[in-house]
Amino acid sequence: MSNRTAASFFLCSALLLCAPAVWAKPGPQGPQPSGRWSYDPVGSAPLPPMGWNSWNAFGVDITEAKVLGSANVIRATGLQEAGYVNINIDDGWWRKRRSPDGRMQIRTNLFPGAATGGPQETSFRPFTDHLHGMGFKAGIYTDIGRNACSQAWSPGNPNLPEGTQAEREVGLHDHVAQDLALYFGEWNFDTIKIDSCGLAHYPADKPTVRNGTYRAFGPIMADAVPNRTDIPAVKTLYGEARDALRRIRPKGDYILSLCNWGAANVRSWGADYGTTWRTSNDIDATWGRMLHNFDSVATRELYAGPGHWNDPDMLEVGNGEFDAAHLTEARAHMSLWAIASAPLIIGTDLTRAPQGIIDILGNREVIAVNQDRAGHQGVLAYGDSEREIMVKTLSETGAKAVVLFNRTAAPTDITLTAQHLKMRGDAPIALRDLWAGADRDPLLGQRVFHLGPHEAIMLKAVGPSGLAKGRYISEMPGRVHVAADGIAVLEPDPIIHRPADPYHPGTTSTGNRPAYAGWGGPRADATPYDQTLSIAGATFRSGLGTLAGARLEVKADGQFQRFSARVGVDDSTRGRRAGVRFEVYGDGRLLAASPVMRFGAPAVELSAPTGSARVIELIARQIGPDIGNVVVTWGDARVE
Ligand code: GLA
Numbered sequence: 258m259s260n261r262t263a264a265s266f267f268l269c270s271a272l273l274l275c276a277p278a279v280w281a282k283p284g285p286q287g288p289q290p291s292g293r294w295s296y297d298p299v300g301s302a303p304l305p306p307m308g309w310n311s312w313n314a315f316g317v318d319i320t321e322a323k324v325l326g327s328a329n330v331i332r333a334t335g336l337q338e339a340g341y342v343n344i345n346i347d348d349g350w351w352r353k354r355r356s357p358d359g360r361m362q363i364r365t366n367l368f369p370g371a372a373t374g375g376p377q378e379t380s381f382r383p384f385t386d387h388l389h390g391m392g393f394k395a396g397i398y399t400d401i402g403r404n405a406c407s408q409a410w411s412p413g414n415p416n417l418p419e420g421t422q423a424e425r426e427v428g429l430h431d432h433v434a435q436d437l438a439l440y441f442g443e444w445n446f447d448t449i450k451i452d453s454c455g456l457a458h459y460p461a462d463k464p465t466v467r468n469g470t471y472r473a474f475g476p477i478m479a480d481a482v483p484n485r486t487d488i489p490a491v492k493t494l495y496g497e498a499r500d501a502l503r504r505i506r507p508k509g510d511y512i513l514s515l516c517n518w519g520a521a522n523v524r525s526w527g528a529d530y531g532t533t534w535r536t537s538n539d540i541d542a543t544w545g546r547m548l549h550n551f552d553s554v555a556t557r558e559l560y561a562g563p564g565h566w567n568d569p570d571m572l573e574v575g576n577g578e579f580d581a582a583h584l585t586e587a588r589a590h591m592s593l594w595a596i597a598s599a600p601l602i603i604g605t606d607l608t609r610a611p612q613g614i615i616d617i618l619g620n621r622e623v624i625a626v627n628q629d630r631a632g633h634q635g636v637l638a639y640g641d642s643e644r645e646i647m648v649k650t651l652s653e654t655g656a657k658a659v660v661l662f663n664r665t666a667a668p669t670d671i672t673l674t675a676q677h678l679k680m681r682g683d684a685p686i687a688l689r690d691l692w693a694g695a696d697r698d699p700l701l702g703q704r705v706f707h708l709g710p711h712e713a714i715m716l717k718a719v720g721p722s723g724l725a726k727g728r729y730i731s732e733m734p735g736r737v738h739v740a741a742d743g744i745a746v747l748e749p750d751p752i753i754h755r756p757a758d759p760y761h762p763g764t765t766s767t768g769n770r771p772a773y774a775g776w777g778g779p780r781a782d783a784t785p786y787d788q789t790l791s792i793a794g795a796t797f798r799s800g801l802g803t804l805a806g807a808r809l810e811v812k813a814d815g816q817f818q819r820f821s822a823r824v825g826v827d828d829s830t831r832g833r834r835a836g837v838r839f840e841v842y843g844d845g846r847l848l849a850a851s852p853v854m855r856f857g858a859p860a861v862e863l864s865a866p867t868g869s870a871r872v873i874e875l876i877a878r879q880i881g882p883d884i885g886n887v888v889v890t891w892g893d894a895r896v897e
Pocket of ligand 1: 406
């Protein structure tokens, strides 16, 4: 035996001897089961928050009278009873950070009720007392950096903070404990939105930084460029604010709304740092921008659930292309936010809103879909660039909400099938049209719906489940916690609609490019890259798609007896070399494991009793290296 042959012989026998031993039990590499539901809520929002915010209506031209004007309308029109209980002020309220004690001062020309003891002694307590007296909750706005968005983007506005450079530093940075104690302790606010312009928009070469108006900061976050973002630093700063709030409000009676526009890969950590987190840049009152913001949540169904919500930004219902002359568009926008379990935060001046707009915002049956207590986000059952069908499981037995959506300016047809609803095709499915407020003929098998330009039809469907026993896990995304997404290299999500870029008007820039990282995160009824689930040519309309390396926790609460799935490497996998072992745990105990699966091998059935497990964990463990992400499918993943 030559030296070379001897070496390879030795290597081969080592592999043969070692490999089965490693493969026979969960490997030390990759995710380990936590044995528990490890999601720990930040604040309290078992349902998507509802309310009103000043920004989309007034920008920084905000006044106490304007805020209370809309609050009064919310009360008088029944919108408050319908659930809109948070009244939130946005940017523009502050005068300065007082020297030398750093106490924040309110702009009393805009908020006269805050002048409790002359211009140097200002307090929002009368304002929050007033709102609380009306039965509302009150929300305030700040920035996680030293300076705010208005200071970066509205130079020259008379309502910007004033004074010395230090006095203009109105953001939380270096004042987290002091400011939050003031806002939540003394002033008694219930909600805070924490923006992040301070981390992104104060580079040393900015004219207002160069001239000394503001201090340079980082930048440590680049909106669309994770590689130029210090993600751990962003998380540390938001973590300080979260921890301070937890100390001030140990009962958790607050909402913390993170506003970093889908940057810094917030998708993967938002739920651990806030109650809601923005998934995209700012909405505006145009159809294209609304589509953009909707798309930024539409494929993140596994990331939201009771206590933690994807936030595609506040409603534009009542404004611009969603005003009283565009009620079809306004209904579509509202339908999409409702089925996506998005926060419903009104962003229009309600004192001028016509009844048609109030009626859309106040549609109780539509709101009930958004506020359903199971907290499942809608899942895409059909999608192309023009038409979508989204289905959201409701808590009532056999009930689902459905939105049929025409994204285009031309009429179209959408065929809804029982299969989209995961219901039986041979039994009648009761249908109710939520915008018409009327029952429709039951659906048997399938039906064609005609949609006008930009129309959304919103239905409630009640019928027998397509599964003889149990439920697909993809019907219950609110029970899934993405504990690890398996993403090794961050990539932007390319399937989000890219309208004209409002920040670079015209076409002089290079365009509006894919911006939000996290492409490759786990999905319900699709692969992480939005393809049909498929193992060795067999496709699955139901199931979970993840990357190898992902770990999902499923909240079982002892309610299920058995977990089953047909597992394998997905046909769309980037990496085709590595093996994958599928492991199912109940409360940390290994219940079942597949053989090592490889690309091209047919799916195998994995099934195990789950007993009284409170948490079922699904781990796809990569065995061996690969040059690309390994895409795996838990086909028909279901519980009985
Ligand atoms: C950012 C936020 C908006 C709003 C403005 C205020 O752009 O994303 O929602 O709060 O700042 O300046």
